[in-house]
Amino acid sequence: MLHIRAATDADWPAIWSVLEPTFRRADTYTYPPDVPEEQARHSWTKVPTATFVACDDEGKVLGTYVIRPNQPGQGSHVSNCGYVVSDAARGMGVASALCEHSQQEALRMGFRAMQFNFVVSTNEGAVRLWRKMGFAIVGTLPGAFRHPKHGYVDAYVMFKQLQQQQQ
Numbered sequence: 001m002l003h004i005r006a007a008t009d010a011d012w013p014a015i016w017s018v019l020e021p022t023f024r025r026a027d028t029y030t031y032p033p034d035v036p037e038e039q040a041r042h043s044w045t046k047v048p049t050a051t052f053v054a055c056d057d058e059g060k061v062l063g064t065y066v067i068r069p070n071q072p073g074q075g076s077h078v079s080n081c082g083y084v085v086s087d088a089a090r091g092m093g094v095a096s097a098l099c100e101h102s103q104q105e106a107l108r109m110g111f112r113a114m115q116f117n118f119v120v121s122t123n124e125g126a127v128r129l130w131r132k133m134g135f136a137i138v139g140t141l142p143g144a145f146r147h148p149k150h151g152y153v154d155a156y157v158m159f160k161q162l163q164q165q166q167q
Helices: 007-023 037-046 094-110 122-132
Strands: 004-007 050-055 061-069 080-083 113-120 136-147 151-161
Touching: 004 094, 007 037, 007 050, 007 061, 007 080, 037 061, 050 094, 061 094, 080 094, 094 113, 094 122, 113 122, 113 136, 122 136, 122 151
Parallel strands: 080 113
Antiparallel strands: 004 050, 050 061, 061 080, 113 151, 136 151
């Protein structure tokens, strides 16, 4: 059974063990592959509005996500999230559960929509999952990501309305 909860300071070592391999591969996130742990910690736990972890029945962290306003001020009603699942937990539905949870949290926090600003086009599993979950590709940023194997590849802006528009 998967449990999703707000992250605590004590979760950082487990969160870092999930984030570090992904950031070091440099094939899905724009963090430099040699990002120092303290910089990653600040970006993942201090900058966002909230950080969550997905744990198994034994409490092992399998994945994590962050949520924040996509823009300040007049754009602050649109949320932005980032998700990372441990290599060991891939294919177990963790990313789907995190995305579902984040949409519920976004609504609870008063957000009306969710936008992913930079989904690397070669991250086909993520693109497929986000589309399955109702996100549309609303923009393509040609050659915006420098992939370590594929060179310059596109990045997508993906968007989903969470609440009906009101005038």
